Amino acid sequence: xxxxxxxxxxxxxxxxxxxxxxxxxxxxxxxxxxxxxxxxxxxxxxxxxxxxxxxxxxxxxxxxxxxxxxxxxxxxxxxxxxxxxxxxxxxxxxxxxxxxxxxxxxxxxxxxxxxxxxxxxxxxxxxxxxxxxxxxxxxxxxxxxxxxxxxxxxxxxxxxxxxxxxxxxxxxxxxxxxxxxxxxxxxxxxxxxxxxxxxxxxxxxxxxxxxxxxxxxxxxxxxxxxxxxxxxxxxxxxxxxxxxxxxxxxxxxxxxxxxxxxxxxxxxxxxxxxxxxxxxxxxxxxxxxxxxxxxxxxxxxxxxxxxxxxxxxxxxxxxxxxxxxxxxxxxxxxxxxxxxxxxxxxxxxxxxxxxxxxxxxxxxxxxxxxxxxxxxxxxxxxxxxxxxxxxxxxxxxxxxxxxxxxxxxxxxxxxxxxxxxxxxxxxxxxxxxxxxxxxxxxxxxxxxxxxxxxxxxxxxxxx
Amino acid sequence: xxxxxxxxxxxxxxxxxxxxxxxxxxxxxxxxxxxxxxxxxxxxxxxxxxxxxxxxxxxxxxxxxxxxxxxxxxxxxxxxxxxxxxxxxxxxxxxxxxxxxxxxxxxxxxxxxxxxxxxxxxxxxxxxxxxxxxxxxxxxxxxxxxxxxxxxxxxxxxxxxxxxxxxxxxxxxxxxxxxxxxxxxxxxxxxxxxxxxxxxxxxxxxxxxxxxxxxxxxxxxxxxxxxxxxxxxxxxxxxxxxxxxxxxxxxxxxxxxxxxxxxxxxxxxxxxxxxxxxxxxxxxxxxxxxxxxxxxxxxxxxxxxxxxxxxxxxxxxxxxxxxxxxxxxxxxxxxxxxxxxxxxxxxxxxxxxxxxxxxxxxxxxxxxxxxxxxxxxxxxxxxxxxxxxxxxxxxxxxxxxxxxxxxxxxxxxxxxxxxxxxxxxxxxxxxxxxxxxxxxxxxxxxxxxxxxxxxxxxxxxxx
Numbered sequence: 001x002x003x004x005x006x007x008x009x010x011x012x013x014x015x016x017x018x019x020x021x022x023x024x025x026x027x028x029x030x031x032x033x034x035x036x037x038x039x040x041x042x043x044x045x046x047x048x049x050x051x052x053x054x055x056x057x058x059x060x061x062x063x064x065x066x067x068x069x070x071x072x073x074x075x076x077x078x079x080x081x082x083x084x085x086x087x088x089x090x091x092x093x094x095x096x097x098x099x100x101x102x103x104x105x106x107x108x109x110x111x112x113x114x115x116x117x118x119x120x121x122x123x124x125x126x127x128x129x130x131x132x133x134x135x136x137x138x139x140x141x142x143x144x145x146x147x148x149x150x151x152x153x154x155x156x157x158x159x160x161x162x163x164x165x166x167x168x169x170x171x172x173x174x175x176x177x178x179x180x181x182x183x184x185x186x187x188x189x190x191x192x193x194x195x196x197x198x199x200x201x202x203x204x205x206x207x208x209x210x211x212x213x214x215x216x217x218x219x220x221x222x223x224x225x226x227x228x229x230x231x232x233x234x235x236x237x238x239x240x241x242x243x244x245x246x247x248x249x250x251x252x253x254x255x256x257x258x259x260x261x262x263x264x265x266x267x268x269x270x271x272x273x274x275x276x277x278x279x280x281x282x283x284x285x286x287x288x289x290x291x292x293x294x295x296x297x298x299x300x301x302x303x304x305x306x307x308x309x310x311x312x313x314x315x316x317x318x319x320x321x322x323x324x325x326x327x328x329x330x331x332x333x334x335x336x337x338x339x340x341x342x343x344x345x346x347x348x349x350x351x352x353x354x355x356x357x358x359x360x361x362x363x364x365x366x367x368x369x370x371x372x373x374x375x376x377x378x379x380x381x382x383x384x385x386x387x388x389x390x391x392x393x394x395x396x397x398x399x400x401x402x403x404x405x406x407x408x409x410x411x412x413x414x415x416x417x418x419x420x421x422x423x424x425x426x427x428x429x430x431x432x433x434x435x436x437x438x439x440x441x442x443x444x445x446x447x448x449x450x451x452x453x454x455x456x457x458x459x460x461x462x463x
Numbered sequence: 464x465x466x467x468x469x470x471x472x473x474x475x476x477x478x479x480x481x482x483x484x485x486x487x488x489x490x491x492x493x494x495x496x497x498x499x500x501x502x503x504x505x506x507x508x509x510x511x512x513x514x515x516x517x518x519x520x521x522x523x524x525x526x527x528x529x530x531x532x533x534x535x536x537x538x539x540x541x542x543x544x545x546x547x548x549x550x551x552x553x554x555x556x557x558x559x560x561x562x563x564x565x566x567x568x569x570x571x572x573x574x575x576x577x578x579x580x581x582x583x584x585x586x587x588x589x590x591x592x593x594x595x596x597x598x599x600x601x602x603x604x605x606x607x608x609x610x611x612x613x614x615x616x617x618x619x620x621x622x623x624x625x626x627x628x629x630x631x632x633x634x635x636x637x638x639x640x641x642x643x644x645x646x647x648x649x650x651x652x653x654x655x656x657x658x659x660x661x662x663x664x665x666x667x668x669x670x671x672x673x674x675x676x677x678x679x680x681x682x683x684x685x686x687x688x689x690x691x692x693x694x695x696x697x698x699x700x701x702x703x704x705x706x707x708x709x710x711x712x713x714x715x716x717x718x719x720x721x722x723x724x725x726x727x728x729x730x731x732x733x734x735x736x737x738x739x740x741x742x743x744x745x746x747x748x749x750x751x752x753x754x755x756x757x758x759x760x761x762x763x764x765x766x767x768x769x770x771x772x773x774x775x776x777x778x779x780x781x782x783x784x785x786x787x788x789x790x791x792x793x794x795x796x797x798x799x800x801x802x803x804x805x806x807x808x809x810x811x812x813x814x815x816x817x818x819x820x821x822x823x824x825x826x827x828x829x830x831x832x833x834x835x836x837x838x839x840x841x842x843x844x845x846x847x848x849x850x851x852x853x854x855x856x857x858x859x860x861x862x863x864x865x866x867x868x869x870x871x872x873x874x875x876x877x878x879x880x881x882x883x884x885x886x887x888x889x890x891x892x893x894x895x896x897x898x899x900x901x902x903x904x905x906x907x908x909x910x911x912x913x914x915x916x917x918x919x920x921x922x923x924x925x926x
Binding site: 048052053054055056106107108109111198199200201224225228229232233285286423424425427428429430 | 511515516517518519569570571572574661662663664687688691692695696748749886887888890891892893
């Protein structure tokens with residue numbers, strides 16, 4: 001393709017910059033890591049092993065402890081300089097049984113699942129009429145008493161998109177809906193699953209009660225086809241009654257662990273390039289896309305650098321966080337233990353194996369030329385340069401908010417992620433081996449160059 | 464588009480033929496029926512009503528009786544000349560509970576469902592090692608005793624295709640696998656779900672024991688991701704043990720009904736153009752694609768003709784068959800009661816709402832010109848002309864085999880059908896309203912012209 005003169009000019013700063021921040025040797029190692037990643041099955045083998053040999057691993061469960069042992073053993077086998085665990089206190093919550101059915105006007109059994117942290121119903125269940133709300137706002141703004149003594153049903157629809165932006169908007173319904181429903185006198189909350197699929201599998205996820213506002217009520221999600229069924233039956237004009245039985249179990253003060261590994265830096269070992277994912281998962285699936293993929297991608301990215309045979313100037317660290325799903329406890333524990341260490345860059349992989357399409361950052365201005373050069377190195381992977389106002393994932397939150405550590409986000413294609421997210425469908429077959437490799441390639445080049453840059457990336461911009 | 468001379472010649476026989484078998488008025492009514500069908504929501508409303516107001520309706524269940532009452536009421540409302548029911552004896556089978564898990568080497572809960580007609584396990588379940596078979600042939604040919612005292616696992620993979628041809632090949636594993644496994648000493652049969660999906664929802668379906676060959680053993684299907692899990696664990700080289708508990712219930716000698724409706728013919732009322740689908744469904748879903756769609760399509764097709772205001776020369780009949788899924792009892796009862804009546808044409812719709820892409824037939828040679836003209840009328844719907852060796856669907860079987868009634872098959876795109884078939888996912892959202900209308904359009908033109916043709920279509924060719 002022939003470029004007009006003006007376009008050639010626009011390319012110059014990038015080309016020039018490329019000569020500024022990194023040596024030819026550093027760029028060569030980055031490109032070799034990309035090639036190595038694209039030929040490596042390591043990430044797939046890791047997520048296959050974790051999902052098959054451990055499977056579901058809710059925080060504080062016996063399987064959570066198995067996952068920690070699995071991770072320690074794997075990381076030791078991979079031969080990193082240091083592998084260790086750090087204790088994380090978690091509150092356990094476990095699903096025992098759940099059942100929901102429409103009992104009138106037209107009886108139908110529904111696919112239902114309790115939201116994480118929901119209390120149980122009475123043993124005999126709850127049998128009450130539905131009070132319909134199109135979304136959380138409508139429930140909040142309801143000044144009538146129609147929710148009183150009823151099951152509030154909140155019907156927010158979550159639309160598919162490449163960047164998964166509908167998720168953030170949908171989550172408050174799940175997280176805080178029970179408190180809002182309780183405040184309006186409802187005796188249970190039922191929500192349309194926060195998911196973009198049409199499967200008879202309900203989506204779980206974390207919720208919390210604000211007992212200062214309302215007494216806790218049981219909270220559950222029905223699958224999208226079952227939410228459609230409720231809506232159709234409501235259209236008959238007849239009252240819709242639902243019977244709901246949930247049995248859940250709480251165990252506070254349990255022990256989990258963050259699992260960590262490092263390749264020690266040669267020049268500035270006290271400066272950390274830290275990436276990771278979360279080791280825990282919900283109980284319904286086997287935690288393949290959420291977040292076996294992130295564990296596999298970030299561990300494999302470090303391994304690709306280790307295999308280059310060249311030691312990075314800064315320390316590369318991978319963090320497998322405990323209990324992201326139901327408390328962000330591992331992230332808080334890491335921040336408390338390591339927040340004061342100098343972090344050159346932090347990053348999180350927690351969106352399955354979808355292709356990375358964009359790199360965005362939150363670093364200081366002086367670091368932007370180096371970041372643009374990194375973006376140029378991974379651009380052949382189909383990754384465009386975003387802006388410098390990246391948000392962090394859940395596990396980066398405490399480090400960014402409390403310590404202003406500089407962060408990077410590799411935005412992944414989330415078009416299909418929320419079909420599967422937090423359901424029994426989260427299994428290994430949902431991992432795309434090709435785009436999984438692309439993720440490893442991008443992260444490996446990125447962390448290597450971040451470790452080599454003369455410029456310090458932090459602190460991040462205030463937001 | 465300009466056609467070369469040779470192509471124009473090729474079109475001539477069809478154009479000439481069109482003048483032979485049907486009057487311009489008859490062709491006009493057919494084309495108007497197509498337009499009417501494409502503007503009508505009737506079929507969608509029917510399948511929405513059946514799935515929402517009745518839902519799952521296994522033969523002999525309380526919901527089966529509700530479905531019969533629903534159908535009678537709907538057909539009466541639609542104002543056909545005659546609406547009636549005919550008794551059908553069925554054997555009831557009901558799923559009470561089911562659970563399967565891998566207990567070693569790596570414990571995992573699996574999504575499982577009993578096959579229709581399976582006996583229960585002992586209350587304490589069965590806990591045994593897996594004996595792996597790639598397919599039914601391998602089990603049949605096994606001369607070793609490795610299945611003895613084990614759970615035979617048959618892993619046949621079913622590939623997606625437009626015409627669903629893999630299904631016929633896969634079914635014997637489900638239908639007869641338990642007898643074969645029992646013959647080899649297995650204490651239970653587990654199969655990979657016969658489905659093209661990757662959902663954690665197992666596919667049920669009919670099976671039978673041949674007690675002359677082997678004593679009955681429990682039989683169930685695991686979801687495709689769970690079958691993958693078994694395979695991966697087997698690859699570890701360690702024995703894989705599974706715990707399986709099924710509880711099912713048999714009730715013989717129950718009563719169901721075929722539901723029928725007619726538009727009476729003006730000239731040859733004793734000659735019947737009969738189409739239909741089956742009213743029963745499996746218990747896991749709401750029977751939208753299997754076979755609410757077929758019920759809706761064929762009933763709406765008759766209604767489109769009724770709305771033309773012109774009475775057909777032959778009688779149009781719609782048959783809503785009882786218990787197709789677990790015994791073909793309705794089809795046998797219909798054949799016994801009506802097989803000796805003269806049927807001008809029989810057809811069955813039992814493949815969801817997928818687009819019709821081909822018409823094929825099994826009629827006598829003399830009827831082929833008329834059938835080609837009918838094909839030309841529905842060709843604008845994107846339907847090509849197939850051959851004269853159509854197979855019948857399950858409900859046409861007895862009529863074709865015992866009475867050589869002439870039949871037609873409208874082949875539908877089955878690419879996605881077997882993702883959903885016989886699972887909890889068989890719900891209204893799986894109906895495509897656009898292609899549903901295309902089905903109604905094709906059937907309405909077809910049955911009208913079949914009723915008007917001077918030529919008799921039967922008997923069918925011997926096969």
